[in-house]
Amino acid sequence: MNEEPVTLRPIAEADLPVLHTMMNDPDALGEFQWYGWRDFGPIRRQFAEDGLLADHRSVLAVESGGAFAGFVSWRQASPRAASAYWNIGVQLRPEARGRGVGTEAQRQLVAYLFAHTPVMRLEADTEATNLAEQRALEKCGFTREGVQRALAFRDGAWRDVVRYSILRTDPRP
Numbered sequence: 001m002n003e004e005p006v007t008l009r010p011i012a013e014a015d016l017p018v019l020h021t022m023m024n025d026p027d028a029l030g031e032f033q034w035y036g037w038r039d040f041g042p043i044r045r046q047f048a049e050d051g052l053l054a055d056h057r058s059v060l061a062v063e064s065g066g067a068f069a070g071f072v073s074w075r076q077a078s079p080r081a082a083s084a085y086w087n088i089g090v091q092l093r094p095e096a097r098g099r100g101v102g103t104e105a106q107r108q109l110v111a112y113l114f115a116h117t118p119v120m121r122l123e124a125d126t127e128a129t130n131l132a133e134q135r136a137l138e139k140c141g142f143t144r145e146g147v148q149r150a151l152a153f154r155d156g157a158w159r160d161v162v163r164y165s166i167l168r169t170d171p172r173p
Contacts, residue, residue: 004065006104008072008112011052011061015068016044022070022091032130033091035154062092062105069096072109077123085121086113090136103136110140110166120168127152128160137164141172 011019023043026034046052052059057075061068070092078084088109090102106124113122126133128147138144142164150158 006101007063008060008105008108009063011047011059015061016047018068022093028094032127064096064101069093069101072105074113085119085123088122088124103139106136107140114168121165123163123165125161125163128162134162139173141170142166
């Protein structure tokens with residue numbers, strides 16, 4: 001699909017205005033990510049403090065063809081103190097969607113996290129009606145674990161969410 005190379009890199013200060021727009025523009029976020037207006041101040045402060053690369057949550061830029069196409073992120077989740085894992089996500093600019101950029105960015109993020117952190121498990125969630133993201137996760141080797149009913153409130157309604165996971169020991173496509 002996408003003929004241009006997809007790469008991940010740390011967020012740069014020059015990315016912040018586009019990141020701000022992506023997080024506060026309903027059209028830029030798309031139908032599955034608009035949860036209302038957000039204060040960008042905490043993100044600017046976190047960027048000033050650690051470049052959005054912290055021990056418990058991080059963000060990397062996604063580039064496609066040398067241009068900022070969106071971002072991937074991960075945050076620590078832990079059902080028990082000795083069982084931490086990462087929950088990952090991706091958000092692309094509208095012009096980068098539907099071309100395989102998100103699939104490749106998530107594939108690279110999986111490889112990066114398994115190479116540089118000792119976690120056994122990565123997980124991702126998406127709304128039950130977001131079929132494109134479900135296909136992307138499955139192309140990356142994630143396994144559908146089930147549906148969590150009425151987990152996300154968006155646009156005046158509770159939405160079901162599908163949970164996916166991939167283990168360090170799972171085969172990669």
